[in-house]
Amino acid sequence: MIYGLKYKVHPFFYSIPRVAVIGFFSIILFTFNKRKYKLDLKGKMQNDKDVELFLKNNENLTTxxxxxxxxxxxxxxxxxxxxxxxxxxxxxxxxxxxxxxxxxxxxxxxxxxxxxxxxxxxxxxxxxxxxxxxxxxxxxxxxxxxxxxxxxxxxLEKFIFSKVESLLGWKQLFQIALGIAHGIEY
The missing domain is CATH 3.30.200.20 (Phosphorylase Kinase; domain 1)
Structure with a gap:
């Protein structure tokens, strides 16, 4: 109250600081996400270059x-x-x-x-x-x-970890394990 006069503050006046705070945090969030996206994209591009370089250096692959x-x-x-x-x-x-x-x-x-x-x-x-x-x-x-x-x-997983009663006996499982060991050793 100034000099006995009452001033009524318009509701719009209270929303200005709220909008400013929300805008400020939105800009920060946008900047952070944009930077993160650029870093992710840069990493993916480098990863792709690494793969292409490997494939170029190993053109003698049989596949x-x-x-x-x-x-x-x-x-x-x-x-x-x-x-x-x-x-x-x-x-x-x-x-x-x-x-x-x-x-x-x-x-x-x-x-x-x-x-x-x-x-x-x-x-x-x-x-x-x-x-x-x-x-x-x-x-x-x-x-x-x-x-x-x-x-x-x-x-092989289908046979070893089947929920149905074992499709393979212990002797067959042993032979499979032995075959896997030979494959790994190779």
């Missing part, structure tokens, strides 16, 4: 590189899902020569380009009866896939 459109065609647009895991989905597919394949589509995760390198490098150089054969891979932008020879009986 073939496929385009993503080839993968989509092989899997009939991903119509036959064989399984799902934390890092990949696996689909049944068919090569142009009618060989059946299992195609592992890697999910995007931090360092998943390095996962592809490790798997392609380690399995492409091995040829053993107890190790699945790697036939090819796809590295096209964010799309990554690994192509294996199809195993008609499914994965």
């Amino acid at each position: 073939r590189r496929y385009n993503y459109s080839d993968i989509k065609k092989m899997t009939n647009s991903f119509s036959d899902n064989l399984g799902e895991g934390g890092f990949a989905s696996v689909y049944r597919g068919k090569l142009s020569d009618d060989r059946l394949v299992a195609i592992k589509i890697l999910k995007q995760s931090k360092g998943y380009g390095k996962e592809l390198i490790n798997e392609v490098a380690s399995i492409s150089r091995t040829s053993h009866i107890n190790i699945v054969t790697l036939l090819g891979f796809c590295f096209e932008g964010p799309k990554r896939a690994i192509i294996y020879k199809f195993m008609p009986n499914g994965s």
